[in-house]
Amino acid sequence: MPSFPNNPRILKAKLISYETFSGIANSIQLVAFSKLKKLKKKINSRFISLRFVKTFLKNYYNSNIDTTEKYCLIIFFTADKSCCGSINNPIISCTIDMLTTLKSSGSIVSIIPIGKKGYNLLRKKYRREMTNQIVDLDLDMNYWVLSYILLEQIFKIKYTNCYLFFAQFINNYFQEIVFVKFPSFNSFFSSIISDGRSSNLILDIFLDKNLEDKTFLIDFYSFFVSLILLDSFEESEYSQLGAKVKTMELAIQNVNETIILLRTRYNKSRQAIITNEIIEILNASVAILE
Numbered sequence: 001m002p003s004f005p006n007n008p009r010i011l012k013a014k015l016i017s018y019e020t021f022s023g024i025a026n027s028i029q030l031v032a033f034s035k036l037k038k039l040k041k042k043i044n045s046r047f048i049s050l051r052f053v054k055t056f057l058k059n060y061y062n063s064n065i066d067t068t069e070k071y072c073l074i075i076f077f078t079a080d081k082s083c084c085g086s087i088n089n090p091i092i093s094c095t096i097d098m099l100t101t102l103k104s105s106g107s108i109v110s111i112i113p114i115g116k117k118g119y120n121l122l123r124k125k126y127r128r129e130m131t132n133q134i135v136d137l138d139l140d141m142n143y144w145v146l147s148y149i150l151l152e153q154i155f156k157i158k159y160t161n162c163y164l165f166f167a168q169f170i171n172n173y174f175q176e177i178v179f180v181k182f183p184s185f186n187s188f189f190s191s192i193i194s195d196g197r198s199s200n201l202i203l204d205i206f207l208d209k210n211l212e213d214k215t216f217l218i219d220f221y222s223f224f225v226s227l228i229l230l231d232s233f234e235e236s237e238y239s240q241l242g243a244k245v246k247t248m249e250l251a252i253q254n255v256n257e258t259i260i261l262l263r264t265r266y267n268k269s270r271q272a273i274i275t276n277e278i279i280e281i282l283n284a285s286v287a288i289l290e
Helices: 009-043 047-060 085-103 116-124 141-154 184-194 201-208 214-289
Strands: 071-077 108-115 163-172 176-185
Touching: 009 214, 047 214, 071 085, 071 141, 071 201, 071 214, 085 108, 085 116, 085 163, 085 176, 108 116, 108 201, 108 214, 141 214, 176 184, 176 214, 184 214
Parallel strands: 071 108, 071 163
Antiparallel strands: 163 176
């Protein structure tokens, strides 16, 4: 708890500034709650499509790191907004760990940072690995558009598997750092024509009827990758809002404790001055009567 002087004027000025800050923090928290509701509706509206994509990935690819692959792509999402250090730090740490693991095994790694924070932190050490970046997330751009732009960049990069790092919203007090693995189109095509692929009746019927139509397979691949990217963008935004709500709640709690302390100190200091003035008046009155 900070220390304050006993001057009532200074205490009153501090009290007003802390009360103003408390009001601003409450406003930020309410706006974040409002955005969370809207974003939750968007994410829930794609539940069926995402479930299909996740089922597909579960049957054809697991989330383990394959250190035997020669070409890898890493995409990681960092938050440029304030109050998001709890998200950025573990994502950067996980990305560096994976980069170190893959490079030590001889893999050629390409990375695409999403957000200025990640780009600025890794650009000096991993400039050669950075093939593209999306850093202007402050612009009012639709995530569908960003997903399409990112998908076009991915198609230009040579890789076997891509790893996505982003923060997934669990609740207002917890955001989990997850990574999703998906194949390049060539790896995807090789896996679906392989005899040793994992069996799933619905997916097998759906894909086997269209194996000869490569245009369909490209469109199907583009659809599920763009949906994964869109989900990553929105989950990252979702987590940033959750982190902001949590930070503002802690800030409000701390500032309210400080306001109580300030108000108590201000009242005591003011009362002490009033008491001294009354005593001086009484002393003067007694002196005049004598």
